[in-house]
Structures are given as structure tokens and as C-alpha cells.
Amino acid sequence: MSADKIKQIEQQHMDQVIAKIKTAEAKNQAKIKQTKADEQQLQADFPNNLRIKTETYSGMFETALTVRQQQQLLNERQNDWQHAVRRLDILKKMERKPYFARIDFQESANQQPETIYIGLGSFADRPDNFLIYDWRAPISSIYYDGQLGKVSYQTTAGQQTVDVKLKRQFLVENGRILTVFDTDQTVGDQLLLEALGEKSDTKMKSIVTTIQKEQNKIIRDTQAKLLFVQGAAGSGKTSAVLQRAAYLLYRYRGNLTSSQLILFSPNQLFNDYIDQVLPDLGEQNMVQLTYYQYTQHRLPRLQVETLQQRFERQMTASQLQVNRLKSSLAFQQATLAYAKTLEISGICFRDLKFHGKVFFSREQIQKIYYSFNQNYHLRNRLEATKERLIRRLNRRVDQAAVSDEVQKQLQTVTPAQLAELYGNHPRNFQNAEQEMKFLGRQLIIKEYQQLQKKIQRNSFVNITLQYWHFLKQVPQLLDLKQFQLSLTAWQQAITEFKQRTLNHQILLEDAAAYLQLYDLIIGKRGNLEIKQVFIDEVQDYTPYQLAFIQRQYPRARFTLLGDLNQAIFTKKASYGLLDQLGQLFSPAETKVVQLTKSYRSTRQITEFSRQILENGAQIEPFTREGGRPQIFLAANEEQMLTYALKQLKKNQNKAKTTAIIGKTLAECQQVAQQLIATGQQVTLIKTENQRLAQGTIVVPAFLAKGLEFDEVIVWDASQANYQADEQRQLLYTICSRAMHRLVIIALKKLSPLFDRVDQNLYDLEK
Numbered sequence: 001m002s003a004d005k006i007k008q009i010e011q012q013h014m015d016q017v018i019a020k021i022k023t024a025e026a027k028n029q030a031k032i033k034q035t036k037a038d039e040q041q042l043q044a045d046f047p048n049n050l051r052i053k054t055e056t057y058s059g060m061f062e063t064a065l066t067v068r069q070q071q072q073l074l075n076e077r078q079n080d081w082q083h084a085v086r087r088l089d090i091l092k093k094m095e096r097k098p099y100f101a102r103i104d105f106q107e108s109a110n111q112q113p114e115t116i117y118i119g120l121g122s123f124a125d126r127p128d129n130f131l132i133y134d135w136r137a138p139i140s141s142i143y144y145d146g147q148l149g150k151v152s153y154q155t156t157a158g159q160q161t162v163d164v165k166l167k168r169q170f171l172v173e174n175g176r177i178l179t180v181f182d183t184d185q186t187v188g189d190q191l192l193l194e195a196l197g198e199k200s201d202t203k204m205k206s207i208v209t210t211i212q213k214e215q216n217k218i219i220r221d222t223q224a225k226l227l228f229v230q231g232a233a234g235s236g237k238t239s240a241v242l243q244r245a246a247y248l249l250y251r252y253r254g255n256l257t258s259s260q261l262i263l264f265s266p267n268q269l270f271n272d273y274i275d276q277v278l279p280d281l282g283e284q285n286m287v288q289l290t291y292y293q294y295t296q297h298r299l300p301r302l303q304v305e306t307l308q309q310r311f312e313r314q315m316t317a318s319q320l321q322v323n324r325l326k327s328s329l330a331f332q333q334a335t336l337a338y339a340k341t342l343e344i345s346g347i348c349f350r351d352l353k354f355h356g357k358v359f360f361s362r363e364q365i366q367k368i369y370y371s372f373n374q375n376y377h378l379r380n381r382l383e384a385t386k387e388r389l390i391r392r393l394n395r396r397v398d399q400a401a402v403s404d405e406v407q408k409q410l411q412t413v414t415p416a417q418l419a420e421l422y423g424n425h426p427r428n429f430q431n432a433e434q435e436m437k438f439l440g441r442q443l444i445i446k447e448y449q450q451l452q453k454k455i456q457r458n459s460f461v462n463i464t465l466q467y468w469h470f471l472k473q474v475p476q477l478l479d480l481k482q483f484q485l486s487l488t489a490w491q492q493a494i495t496e497f498k499q500r501t502l503n504h505q506i507l508l509e510d511a512a513a514y515l516q517l518y519d520l521i522i523g524k525r526g527n528l529e530i531k532q533v534f535i536d537e538v539q540d541y542t543p544y545q546l547a548f549i550q551r552q553y554p555r556a557r558f559t560l561l562g563d564l565n566q567a568i569f570t571k572k573a574s575y576g577l578l579d580q581l582g583q584l585f586s587p588a589e590t591k592v593v594q595l596t597k598s599y600r601s602t603r604q605i606t607e608f609s610r611q612i613l614e615n616g617a618q619i620e621p622f623t624r625e626g627g628r629p630q631i632f633l634a635a636n637e638e639q640m641l642t643y644a645l646k647q648l649k650k651n652q653n654k655a656k657t658t659a660i661i662g663k664t665l666a667e668c669q670q671v672a673q674q675l676i677a678t679g680q681q682v683t684l685i686k687t688e689n690q691r692l693a694q695g696t697i698v699v700p701a702f703l704a705k706g707l708e709f710d711e712v713i714v715w716d717a718s719q720a721n722y723q724a725d726e727q728r729q730l731l732y733t734i735c736s737r738a739m740h741r742l743v744i745i746a747l748k749k750l751s752p753l754f755d756r757v758d759q760n761l762y763d764l765e766k
């Protein structure tokens with residue numbers, strides 16, 4: 001059959017499906033209206049149906065029951081309504097693009113071939129007559145997994161094998177089929193090529209129509225407790241994990257909701273960049289946060305080191321070793337061991353004060369804390385202490401209530417104040433003494449409530465002092481020599497920690513251990529609700545941080561995605577990460593998937609940037625062609641600027657997004673200023689709380705993580721700026737942000753980190 005004929009027949013089919021989708025939309029709209037009307041009716045009728053009976057206990061019970069029932073009915077209507085609204089949203093999307101693929105297959109030789117169409121959601125015009133299958137349905141897997149011929153897929157009843165006869169892809173716009181590709185005509189990659197050739201956007205798009213086989217494995221895995229994805233820059237890790245979240249929500253519908261998923265992102269800017277993907281797939285967004293946000297939220301009194309501070313912090317050799325120690329699992333083990341010793345002695349408390357005077361001294365509190373027998377562990381020890389403190393507080397309040405001073409004060413209150421003191425309390429006191437005691441208590445209770453809150457919130461635990469005490473114990477708990485550290489160097493680190501806390505500051509590497517110790521002392525239980533934790537750019541987490549996160553979500557399965565070659569914070573230490581993870585998750589329940597093909601950049605850019613790495617050989621470029629990267633060696637700053645302006649002009653004509661990526665924020669501020677002075681429209685991205693913008697942006701490397709741009713101009717990749725070997729991963733990360741064009745500008749002498757790159761892979765201008 002000719003291609004035109006195929007297209008025509010397929011269009012007819014699509015038209016029929018769209019007509020049915022439209023009918024369903026109308027029905028859905030009616031349903032939305034109906035459920036809303038029902039809800040309003042229910043609300044309006046409520047006062048008529050409700051008979052308030054409060055005279056007797058059973059009457060009150062009956063009233064409460066009616067209110068509960070009403071609430072339940074309302075909730076049901078609300079759910080129906082939300083469900084219908086969401087469904088309508090998907091139908092509207094499907095009306096424009098009902099499906100993107102068709103598969104013909106035979107279950108066995110003597111059975112009729114079947115045809116299915118695959119789209120964003122499933123759609124049936126009658127029960128069991130599916131016109132479209134959800135891309136996440138078990139059968140849809142064969143579209144992503146294999147070529148023609150025998151292909152297996154996983155069903156709830158086990159593995160099933162079918163013979164795939166036809167695999168057809170459609171490029172659709174507004175209900176019109178633009179192109180049809182049959183993958184047996186060796187144009188399987190055509191659709192992918194089209195997708196990758198598109199312009200960059202300030203929002204990430206879903207990859208549902210072109211998920212690759214390896215990515216499909218990540219998306220559909222339901223076995224592993226730890227799924228670790230090591231993938232080259234641009235290999236689709238982030239894309240795959242978002243598709244995975246959508247898949248899991250579908251697969252466990254009814255048992256899993258988006259509020260039970262959590263995603264740790266590298267920075268807030270990135271969070272914003274990816275927040276459309278799940279809604280585009282018809283799912284609600286999950287909680288997205290950064291590790292910094294998590295720790296800062298839990299440490300309101302301290303200023304946790306920001307991304308920029310962390311990136312730009314200069315460390316001496318021994319500070320680097322201290323950092324390595326504080327990042328390690330050995331340090332975590334030391335924290336746990338130290339906490340255990342606190343069951344016997346050594347806990348640090350602070351005085352609880354009232355009106356500036358000591359109310360419970362720390363010695364008193366400590367005495368209570370250690371008065372319980374050895375069966376009391378940290379958690380119940382603290383609980384029991386709090387209980388006793390509250391009891392003592394109550395006794396003191398009772399005493400104060402009948403004191404002469406308070407009783408005298410009572411004589412002076414106005415009738416209105418008196419009425420307030422009585423509140424709703426029935427006035428059936430046994431005697432006048434009881435009544436005066438009650439009123440006295442009411443009068444002073446507010447003042448004491450502050451103290452009570454302090455007790456409830458564990459304010460009497462001096463965690464900073466405790467952590468400092470712990471740091472001092474560390475040489476007894478682990479071998480400093482293993483971290484090439486002398487005792488003096490360690491003591492210096494303790495002094496620095498103390499100095500910082502005096503200024504209310506804490507380093508990110510201290511935050512995990514500090515919180516861990518606090519959690520152990522107060523016996524904080526993990527969040528049992530969360531079922532899936534996703535961590536993107538995991539190479540920038542330390543083993544300690546991962547261990548800490550793992551303890552926060554004890555019931556969750558973990559998907560960790562990263563590229564050890566892009567460790568811009570943890571640098572080479574990240575190469576050992578996988579080994580360390582082996583200590584946190586059982587190897588039997590761990591699955592490691594490698595993604596080696598890089599989709600983001602043109603072949604020329606990937607071939608160039610992988611050579612910056614010492615071990616980049618296994619990164620495979622995707623065959624999308626473009627120009628060779630350009631390197632420009634400028635003699636002075638003026639030339640740098642002129643060259644950059646020339647590049648920007650080219651892109652502005654094509655309405656492309658260009659990112660000028662500098663090493664530090666200071667450098668970026670300077671470049672942006674200079675460009676603006678020449679009349680250029682540029683957006684400087686200074687903090688992670690900004691939004692990405694179209695056009696030209698100037699962004700420091702540490703914020704460009706995970707993002708991509710049509711063109712990247714690396715600002716000043718000179719020897720002066722990128723010299724040390726530990727900058728290699730940073731340079732690779734920056735270069736690999738480019739989708740279509742990569743330009744590198746350097747002042748005077750190019751960074752030696754490019755020495756490894758084959759000179760035929762780029763154009764050099766001077």
C-alpha cells in the first residue's frame with residue numbers, strides 16, 4: 001500500500017476516534033455540572049436535614065453522625081468532580097493527539113492479529129472495547145521494548161510473548177496526522193530525531209512517544225528497592241524518572257497517590273523547569289524539594305550553607321579531608337554509636353527559664369533524664385522526662401494559682417475579664433476554694449503556656465552543644481588516620497564549627513549529622529507515608545546524606561539517578577558512591593541500570609565533550625548532526641565580548657535560547673552587566689529562586705545543573721579559570737548543557753583540560 005494511502009486510512013480511523021472522544025467530553029462535561037449541582041444541593045439542604053440534639057449523649061452522638069455523613073457525601077461528590085475534571089483534561093489533550101503509535105500483533109499463530117493504538121491515556125467507547133491503550137498498560141510495553149517479531153512483556157499474570165507484525169508511529173498535530181512511520185522501514189529513529197531537533201524550552205517536556213528500550217526498563221521496574229541509574233549527561237535520566245513516577249501512579253492506582261512520592265532536585269530552578277511534565281502526562285505533581293530546602297526547613301535557627309557558598313567555598317587540604325570524613329558512612333556509624341552512649345550519660349541540656357529566671361535547671365533535667373532504668377532508650381527517656389517536667393510544671397502552676405499575689409490580682413479583675421476566665425467551664429465547683437484556685441490558674445496559665453510549649457518542643461535539649469561534644473568524641477569513635485587527618489587538624493575543624501554556630505551558620509556536611517543526632521535523641525520516627533523517593537543528580541550527595549534520607553523514609557523504595565562524571569560538588573569522591581550504597585541497600589534488592597546514549601546534544605557536541613573526561617569513551621552520541629563546537633581564544637576581554645555578541649546575534653535571529661555559563665556568580669554578574677551596557681537583552685540568573693527565561697541568559701555553572709539550552713557559550717574557559725584536574729567534571733557538565741551549538745570563549749590561554757580532546761572535533765579561532 002502506498003504511503004499516502006496508509007496515511008489516508010489512518011486519518012479516517014483517527015477522525016472516528018476523535019469523534020468518539022468528543023462525545024465522551026460532552027458526557028464528562030455534563031457529569032461535572034451534575035456533580036457540582038449535587039454538591040451545592042447537598043450543602044443547601046444540610047440545614048434542613050440536620051436536627052441538632054445536644055440535650056442527651058445519644059442526641060449529640062446522632063448529630064455528630066449526621067454531620068459526618070454529610071461530610072462523607074460531600075467528599076464523595078468532590079472526588080467525583082475532581083476525577084471528572086481531570087478526565088476531561090486528558091480527553092481534551094487526546095482530542096488533539098489521540099495516540100502516537102499503533103501495534104499489530106498475534107498472540108499465537110492460529111489467532112487473528114490484533115491492532116492496538118497507544119496514547120496518553122486509555123479510552124474505550126464501550127466496556128472492554130479499548131480504542132486507545134494507555135502508554136503504561138502492560139501491552140503498551142511492546143511498543144517501547146522491541147522491534148518486529150517475538151516480544152515479551154510483563155502482565156500481572158506473568159510474562160506473555162507475542163509476535164509483533166507492525167509498529168507504526170504517528171506525528172500528529174491538532175488531530176491531523178502529519179507523518180506516518182513504520183519502524184520496519186528503518187526509520188525507527190525518525191520520530192526521536194524530530195523530537196530532539198526541537199528548540200529548547202523553559203519547561204521540560206515528556207518523552208512518552210519516544211521512550212527508548214533502556215529507559216523503559218527504568219520506567220517499568222517494580223522489583224528493586226534501590227534502582228540506581230548511572231547515565232551520561234543528556235541520556236534521559238530526569239525524563240525517565242518523571243515517566244517512572246507517572247507509570248507507578250498508574251500501575252498502583254488506588255494504592256499510591258502523588259503525595260506519597262517525593263523528588264529531591266538539585267536546585268529550585270530545576271524544580272521549576274520540570275514541573276510541567278507530570279501534569280502533561282495527566283498526573284498530579286509530586287512533592288519536589290531540594291536537600292538544602294529540607295535541611296534549612298528543619299534548622300530554622302541556623303543558616304544552612306547555600307548552593308553558591310558550597311560551590312565557591314575554597315578548602316585547604318585538611319578541610320577537604322574533614323569534609324571527606326563528615327561525608328562518610330563511617331561518620332554516620334560514629335553518630336549512631338555516640339547516640340547509644342547517651343543512654344548512660346553525657347546528654348547536654350539547657351536551663352528552662354521563666355521570666356528570665358531558671359525554672360528547671362539543666363542539672364535538674366539531667367537528673368530526671370537519667371533516673372529511668374536502662375530499659376529506657378533515647379526516645380522514651382526523653383518522653384518520660386517531658387512527662388515529668390510537665391507534671392512538675394503543673395504542680396508549680398497550682399501552687400502559684402493559690403499564692404497571695406495571684407489571689408490579690410483576682411480581686412481587681414473586671415466582670416468582663418472574669419467572664420472570660422470562666423470561659424465555658426460549668427460553674428459547679430465543690431467549694432469557693434476550688435473556684436478561686438480554678439480562676440487563679442486561668443489567670444496565670446497563659447504565661448506558663450510558653451514554658452509548656454518549650455518542654456513539648458524539646459527546647460531544653462542543647463543540640464548544638466551536643467553535636468560539638470560529639471565532634472570532640474570522634475577521635476575515639478573512628479580512626480582519623482583513615483582520613484589522613486591529624487588530631488590537631490580535627491580539633492581545628494571543631495573550632496571552626498563552633499565559630500560558625502556562634503554566627504548561626506552551619507555547613508551542609510554538618511547538617512546531616514547534626515539532624516541525625518537530634519533525631520536519635522528525640523526519637524523522631526521516619527515518614528511512613530512516603531512510598532517512593534527519587535533523587536536526581538545523586539552524585540552530588542554524600543553517602544551520609546543518602547543514609548540520612550534513607551532513615552527519613554523507612555518504607556520507601558528509592559530511585560537514584562546520577563552521572564558520576566558530573567559531580568560538581570563531591571568531585572572525584574563520587575566515584576566511590578556506588579560502593580557505599582552497597583552498605584545501605586541490600587545488593588539483592590538493588591538494580592543498576594546504565595544509560596550510555598546521550599540524546600540532548602548533537603553528535604558533534606557529545607563527541608567533543610566526552611573527550612574532556614578521562615573515562616568518557618563509553619558515552620555514545622546519538623546521530624543528530626550539527627556544527628562542530630567552536631573555540632575562540634581572545635587576546636583581551638573586549639574581544640571576548642565582541643565575539644559573544646556576534647554569537648548572540650546569530651541566535652536571536654532564530655529565536656533560540658542561549659546560555660552564557662560562567663564559573664562563578666561574580667563572573668556572571670560582570671558579563672551580564674557588560675552585555676546590558678551594549679544594549680543586549682539578557683537575564684542574569686543569580687539565585688535558584690528565579691525563573692528561567694527565553695532568549696539570552698547568563699547563569700553560573702552550579703545553577704545550570706540538569707538544564708539544557710539551544711546554544712551554550714562557555715564563558716572564559718581559560719587556563720586561569722579551569723586548571724585543576726578536579727574542574728574536569730564541571731567543565732564537562734557545562735559543555736553538555738548544549739543541545740544544538742557549543743561555543744567556548746577563553747582569555748589568552750585555553751584550559752589544559754581540553755588537551756585530551758582531538759583537535760579535529762572542534763574549530764579553533766584566534
Ligand SMILES: Nc1ncnc2c1ncn2[C@@H]1O[C@H](COP(=O)(O)OP(=O)(O)OP(=O)(O)O)[C@@H](O)[C@H]1O
Binds near residue numbers: 195211212232236708
Ligand atoms: N527517549 C527520548 N525521547 C525524546 N527525547 C529524549 C529521550 N530521552 C532523552 N531525551 C531528551 O534528551 C534531553 C536530556 O534528557 P534529560 O535531561 O532527561 O537527561 P539527563 O540524563 O537527566 O541529563 P543530565 O544528567 O545532563 O541532567 C532532554 O531534552 C530530553 O527530552
